Amino acid sequence: MKPAMETAAEENAEQSQERKVNSRAEMEIGRYHWMYPGSKNHQYRPVPTLGDRAGPLSSPGCFECCIKCLGGVPYASLVATILCFSGVALFCGCGHVALAGTVAILEQHFSTNTSDHALLSEVIQLMQYVIYGIASFFFLYGIILLAEGFYTTSAVKELHGEFKTTACGRCISGMFVFLTYVLGVAWLGVFGFSAVPVFMFYNIWSTCEVIKSPQTNGTTGVEQICVDVRQYGIIPWNAFPGKICGSALENICNTNEFYMSYHLFIVACAGAGATVIALLIYMMATTYNYAVLKFKSREDCCTKF
Numbered sequence: 001m002k003p004a005m006e007t008a009a010e011e012n013a014e015q016s017q018e019r020k021v022n023s024r025a026e027m028e029i030g031r032y033h034w035m036y037p038g039s040k041n042h043q044y045r046p047v048p049t050l051g052d053r054a055g056p057l058s059s060p061g062c063f064e065c066c067i068k069c070l071g072g073v074p075y076a077s078l079v080a081t082i083l084c085f086s087g088v089a090l091f092c093g094c095g096h097v098a099l100a101g102t103v104a105i106l107e108q109h110f111s112t113n114t115s116d117h118a119l120l121s122e123v124i125q126l127m128q129y130v131i132y133g134i135a136s137f138f139f140l141y142g143i144i145l146l147a148e149g150f151y152t153t154s155a156v157k158e159l160h161g162e163f164k165t166t167a168c169g170r171c172i173s174g175m176f177v178f179l180t181y182v183l184g185v186a187w188l189g190v191f192g193f194s195a196v197p198v199f200m201f202y203n204i205w206s207t208c209e210v211i212k213s214p215q216t217n218g219t220t221g222v223e224q225i226c227v228d229v230r231q232y233g234i235i236p237w238n239a240f241p242g243k244i245c246g247s248a249l250e251n252i253c254n255t256n257e258f259y260m261s262y263h264l265f266i267v268a269c270a271g272a273g274a275t276v277i278a279l280l281i282y283m284m285a286t287t288y289n290y291a292v293l294k295f296k297s298r299e300d301c302c303t304k305f
Contacts, residue, residue, distance in 0.1 A: 076285040077149025081142045084278035088142075090271025091194070092135040094264040099124045101261035102197065109244055109252050110229050116239035138275075141183075145282055148176055152289035173290040180286055184279040191272040198269050200232055201262040208253035211246065222246050 103117075103124055111117040152173055204227050211225055223246035229235060230242045244252060252258055 074146070074149030074152070074285065076281055077146050080278045080281035080285065081146045083274055083281070084138060084142045087271045087274030087276075087278055088135055088138045091190075091268045091275060092131045092271075094271065095194070095268040096128050096131050098197070098261045098264035098268060099128060101257045101264070104257050105252065105255075105261065106229070106235065108257075109248075110242055111235050111239040113240060117235050120234055145176060145180070145286070148173065149285060149289070152286075152293060170290065170293050173286065173293060177283070177286045177290050180279060180282045184276065184283055187272065187276045187279055191269070191276050194265070194269040194272045197265045198262075200229075201258070201265060203227070204249075204258070205253060205262060208250050211250050225249070 103121060106117055106120070107114075207225060207227050211222060226243050226245035227249055228243040230237050230239060235242065
């Protein structure tokens, strides 16, 4: 028993001696920093021991980091952004070209006098400029909503950690919810308005198909089958000729302007529908994120008191 007790006493003496050496060294370092204030940047850092070093298995791997990053992606906002960009691009690009083709058809066949369709030309030119503005606005708005989706998704997932939302952030989220609802209602009107030229061109195309049918070719009333665009209100009633019948109407349906304009209006209408769906997805995503942020912020305020 005596050697063991002597060994323990020696170990305790060595540990106390090391503490004295360490404390004396720290005192000397503090005294040096007090005498020379400029040397405070060179801070004393103790050398980590082997037990303090983390092993290679304790650090997160690439797979865990990827899963964590993918968990913070707002997939609903991402899908809505892609759908919104695609829909707005189709609507603006195809609608711009289709309007130009419509003006060419009217000037060449239905209204030879320039003064008769001058107002229509100005309206179509104004609509083309509006299309430029719509494309620019929704490109910027889609990026902002995607960034807001990343922000709110991170806030929802990290509410119980160090990250906390502010009243300003919740106010901005609420503003985006209201603005998205307004734009959704407005684009429902745009979608309905874009279906009007599709209906008009479909009527002209179906009339041409009636003229081409064998039953009609065998009769003498082919020239009595006409299309009067004045009844749609796009040109005045005194426009000349305003009405095209028979073989002349069939020739119009065979032109490239009519073919391209008809199909481009269909694609533009589909693009407007895709934009409406994207805005509906934005509505659901932003409303859900705002509701969760508001509920969690109230819950945190209640727990503090």
